[in-house]
Amino acid sequence: xxxxxxxxxxxxxxxxxxxxxxxxxxxxxxxxxxxxxxxxxxxxxxxxxxxxxxxxxxxxxxxxxxxxxxxxxxxxxxxxxxxxxxxxxxxxxxxxxxxxxxxxxxxxxxxxxxxxxxxxxxxxxxxxxxxxxxxxxxxxxxxxxxxxxxxxxxxxxxxxxxxxxxxxxxxxxxxxxxxxxxxxxxxxxxxxxxxxxxxxxxxxxxxxxxxxxxxxxxxxxxxxxxxxxxxxxxxxxxxxxxxxxxxxxxxxxxxxxxxxxxxxxxxxxxxxxxxxxxxxxxxxxxxxxxxxxxxxxxxxxxxxxxxxxxxxxxxxxxxxxxxxxxxxxxxxxxxxxxxxxxxxxxxxxxxxxxxxxxxxxxxxxxxxxxxxxxxxxxxxxxxxxxxxxxxxxxxxxxxxxxxxxxxxxxxxxxxxxxxxxxxxxxxxxxxxxxxxxxxxxxxxxxxxxxxxxxxxx
Ligand code: SF4
Ligand code: SF4
Numbered sequence: 202x203x204x205x206x207x208x209x210x211x212x213x214x215x216x217x218x219x220x221x222x223x224x225x226x227x228x229x230x231x232x233x234x235x236x237x238x239x240x241x242x243x244x245x246x247x248x249x250x251x252x253x254x255x256x257x258x259x260x261x262x263x264x265x266x267x268x269x270x271x272x273x274x275x276x277x278x279x280x281x282x283x284x285x286x287x288x289x290x291x292x293x294x295x296x297x298x299x300x301x302x303x304x305x306x307x308x309x310x311x312x313x314x315x316x317x318x319x320x321x322x323x324x325x326x327x328x329x330x331x332x333x334x335x336x337x338x339x340x341x342x343x344x345x346x347x348x349x350x351x352x353x354x355x356x357x358x359x360x361x362x363x364x365x366x367x368x369x370x371x372x373x374x375x376x377x378x379x380x381x382x383x384x385x386x387x388x389x390x391x392x393x394x395x396x397x398x399x400x401x402x403x404x405x406x407x408x409x410x411x412x413x414x415x416x417x418x419x420x421x422x423x424x425x426x427x428x429x430x431x432x433x434x435x436x437x438x439x440x441x442x443x444x445x446x447x448x449x450x451x452x453x454x455x456x457x458x459x460x461x462x463x464x465x466x467x468x469x470x471x472x473x474x475x476x477x478x479x480x481x482x483x484x485x486x487x488x489x490x491x492x493x494x495x496x497x498x499x500x501x502x503x504x505x506x507x508x509x510x511x512x513x514x515x516x517x518x519x520x521x522x523x524x525x526x527x528x529x530x531x532x533x534x535x536x537x538x539x540x541x542x543x544x545x546x547x548x549x550x551x552x553x554x555x556x557x558x559x560x561x562x563x564x565x566x567x568x569x570x571x572x573x574x575x576x577x578x579x580x581x582x583x584x585x586x587x588x589x590x591x592x593x594x595x596x597x598x599x600x601x602x603x604x605x606x607x608x609x610x611x612x613x614x615x616x617x618x619x620x621x622x623x624x625x626x627x628x629x630x631x632x633x634x635x636x637x638x639x640x641x642x643x644x645x646x647x648x649x650x651x652x653x654x655x656x657x658x
Pocket of ligand 2: 302
């Protein structure tokens with residue numbers, strides 16, 4: 202018999218009543234989008250903050266231009282040609298324009314609406330469609346694919362200079378040949394831990410951990426650090442095995458049908474466990490679960506069965522007491538605000554509170570810490586030239602601090618910062634905030650049975 206969820210509904214019957222709209226609305230409500238367009242004063246205050254406009258210096262690549270393009274599309278004055286598609290694809294969804302707009306225009310929603318139209322009626326790259334439909338939705342296929350990539354990286358690509366002829370193969374899969382590739386892990390995060398990890402003694406709460414693809418496949422060390430902190434603070438951690446990709450790359454590309462399937466799969470996976478909270482260590486994944494599932498995909502409020510927190514937000518709210526020095530070598534650390542944690546979730550203080558509380562960390566602010574790094578999830582793969590220029594500015598701010606480490610709160614930013622630092626010949630190490638905190642807690646048991654684990658050191 203399937204377990205009852207907290208709301209008293211049977212987990213297996215959830216699909217029918219998970220959404221408050223029967224069909225995905227391509228515009229997230231046409232009236233809403235038209236109302237956003239009418240709010241635009243054409244003042245141009247969004248131009249100076251748009252990282253893409255600042256590089257392209259072309260109105261049609263800035264926020265005001267995207268509003269005008271979306272308006273022309275809705276009024277039928279513009280078709281879904283390659284010029285339109287390209288310009289709409291160059292938005293990072295960084296939300297800088299939304300923050301700066303005196304009229305409160307949700308440019309991010311307008312761009313997503315236009316992309317949904319492109320996905321529905323325009324030309325959409327076959328490779329992306331294949332990845333959405335056959336890899337992300339069938340989560341079980343991802344680990345073998347990522348392990349194959351890990352093998353190729355270690356056996357073939359490692360050590361090849363950018364000029365190597367073997368690298369000509371990379372553009373065939375839409376990867377720039379001189380890019381520093383993210384290194385896939387040989388063993389995923391989910392393979393390293395059991396579904397449930399318990400603390401010593403009676404748990405304070407039962408916490409669901411949303412792992413996310415980048416943490417699972419590329420940065421298991423981040424997920425392991427997060428679980429170590431949570432368990433050390435006395436929380437029982439559950440990583441539901443049915444969880445899949447958050448769907449961000451899918452719905453930000455315009456595919457709301459497949460994204461709704463992913464959101465529904467995640468809702469079912471988490472509701473099967475009687476959780477008090479869900480914790481995420483990926484800014485974009487957290488924004489999806491906290492806000493976009495409901496706002497963009499029409500998932501019912503509370504469908505995940507528990508409130509969602511970013512890991513820093515959760516630790517500060519429920520667990521961060523004074524830390525005893527652990528004899529670690531001092532290090533100067535600066536912090537980069539991920540757009541989807543800062544402007545997306547309004548979280549800027551919590552990661553800084555953690556960094557300031559860590560005894561071996563000397564925290565130093567960088568200039569324009571909230572400026573987008575140019576990663577933007579898949580943006581840096583599809584628009585690498587723009588990503589390189591935007592990223593170059595960011596790593597200039599990092600270098601000016603003199604910090605040896607740059608901490609952030611999103612695996613996507615970590616990949617971009619890592620690539621940009623190496624590309625610009627800078628030595629800074631890139632870490633997630635929780636990795637600096639983890640050494641203050643007892644390591645998780647070597648054997649990963651669901652038995653009691655350690656507490657704070
Ligand atoms: S979300 Fe960012 S990249 Fe997109 S239009 Fe706004 S400022 Fe520009
Ligand atoms: S800042 Fe807002 S109102 Fe002004 S042009 Fe940009 S979107 Fe329109």
